[in-house]
Amino acid sequence: MADTDVQNGAESAAKVRTLADLARIAGVSAGTVSRALAGNSLVNTKTREKIEAIAREHGFRPNQMASKLRRQKTGVIGVAIPLGHDVRQQISDTFFMTLLGYLADELTEKGYDLMLRRVIPAQDEDWLDRFIGSGMVDGVIVIGQSDQFERIEDVADGYLPMVVWGNHQEGQRHCVVGSNNRLGGKLAAERLIASGAKSLAFLGDTQPIEFAARYAGAKEVAAKMGVAIRPLPTHLSPERTGEEIAKHLREIEGKVDGIFAATDTIAVTCLKELRERGMEVPGQIKIVGFDDLPISSQTMPPLTTVRQDIAAGAKGLVDLLLRRLEGEDTESLVLPPHLVLRETA
Amino acid sequence: MADTDVQNGAESAAKVRTLADLARIAGVSAGTVSRALAGNSLVNTKTREKIEAIAREHGFRPNQMASKLRRQKTGVIGVAIPLGHDVRQQISDTFFMTLLGYLADELTEKGYDLMLRRVIPAQDEDWLDRFIGSGMVDGVIVIGQSDQFERIEDVADGYLPMVVWGNHQEGQRHCVVGSNNRLGGKLAAERLIASGAKSLAFLGDTQPIEFAARYAGAKEVAAKMGVAIRPLPTHLSPERTGEEIAKHLREIEGKVDGIFAATDTIAVTCLKELRERGMEVPGQIKIVGFDDLPISSQTMPPLTTVRQDIAAGAKGLVDLLLRRLEGEDTESLVLPPHLVLRETA
DNA sequence: CAGCAAATTGCAAACGATTGCAATTGTGCG
């Protein structure tokens, strides 16, 4: 006791950086301190309380690196956002960012930390292996397949704890969570046609696999109903897209009366361009978007769109990943999108 | 050589998990492998190439935990988002998320990883100390002071490598990067008055320190010009805000002809409510927002707003943090906001 | 009070990479 006090006086709030330091002050061994701080072990209640008190007093926190090294797990989940097509855009893409927010929530709740990594595959062939092999993460969530489908497939064979947000394809080997994009495309086309459109256009890049599926769904419905549909490629970010869309609109004027936008962001920009050209929505031309972002209910008129349930997606990603961390080889999870009927179609 | 081949044949692509494994195959010591892989050291070029080849062949990556433990630095910057007032909102707040995207870029470029942590201070008193003391990050960036100004101040005294996005206040002790909110508020109010408004309102919560400063700036200008201004508190998220704003609008109808919204998000919602009530913008009532989000140029009519340069903010945060990691006690960085003249005022 | 089981605690070996210092090999030159 006296000894403790002396030490206290001498080093006071000085430096208790290691278990050993704390152990010396408490007059026990490092092992005991470790167990005490771990909480649940077999240390005497009295000893534990004493140790906890000292730890609190000195603001001691065990070194995570050492801990992680020893127990061979990090408590960190890596979240990678591959930026395949449209480099600057995707990271600020509202949808992905919102998903990221929910992911942070879910992971925090399960006691994991989140390590975020933007990746430009074109500049770094090896991104996924590097992330996984870094030893810094227990598992990986990839947000968006971008144009990296093959690379992800390759890795999936040898690495269980990985889940991907994106599109599901028959027979694929990596575990994916995502909306049924094809179905979403169908819903959109059906709605456009039901509200009177006679000739459709898909506004957006059809390269990314998710968009391709949306377009395919719409095309299927269009074909069945005997309606034409054409793709009108654009980029994603409003700044660059405005002009592109305006150009498309000039060309299709009078030939198209129903637009399915690959994304709400695109739909909103389109809506604005239409209004500037004096086209009435939904009178002369109808629009359906995809995502149901917060803005979409704030446009004038409010946007009819296909809703993806972001919160459910995040929860799915985390649940599946945790099960994979336990060794289970989980199936993919495909979420049903829902048509949100507002006023543009 | 023969020995190497045998081992190769036996364990082949098997398990080269540690430096020691690799060293055995290469017929050197672990230390040499470490130096070789580190690249720049004093190993014989030939030896290094051989080691690199083997490493590549086996897809070997050194264990980061061990490395970090040994060198006592992690190469990771923690990014904390404290959710003080409006829990669910902030994380999906477009502004913060965009900032986060740019931060990820900047940090990646400088060779750091980013560890994201959402924090609910009300549930976790100790969040900042925990994050810092965890030993998992070399430095911390806090996005938004929320209602945690005091706690951040406390920590700043004893912890250099921390930079905060937020509002700068005379004499504060923590290093902050942010827009000059007061000036922004002035710009907004000046514009509203210049375009003919006779009675102003500030739409948004005045508790958060950034918003308080914006309001203060506007109030100063209003006072000088002999114009009234009143605060109209709201939450941030569109879902909950719509009704609040509608209620405010009902009450101020005819009494206010210039609205300064704390945020573009709020401004956009307000714009919609106004239009639904049949008010003409900017004819009957003028609006100025804050942030200049991508949506803001897409509204109808396009929103006049005060622009914060997010990219510059991110760059500033990272630059200052890196200098602090070197031991420099940097000053805060206050960025000038700019009025973006569009059509709502 | 001996004797044994249960409850605590200490010891020391991991975890895997880094790095100062010493040992070895190789080179050039007298």
Place this chain on the structure above:
DNA sequence: CGCACAATTGCAATCGTTTGCAATTTGCTG
């Protein structure tokens, strides 16, 4: 041919925690 010196490489300690096993203490029972 031998020596000084430079270029490489090996050795072993270290980072701080965790954890199996052994040692010690405590508590009970006959």
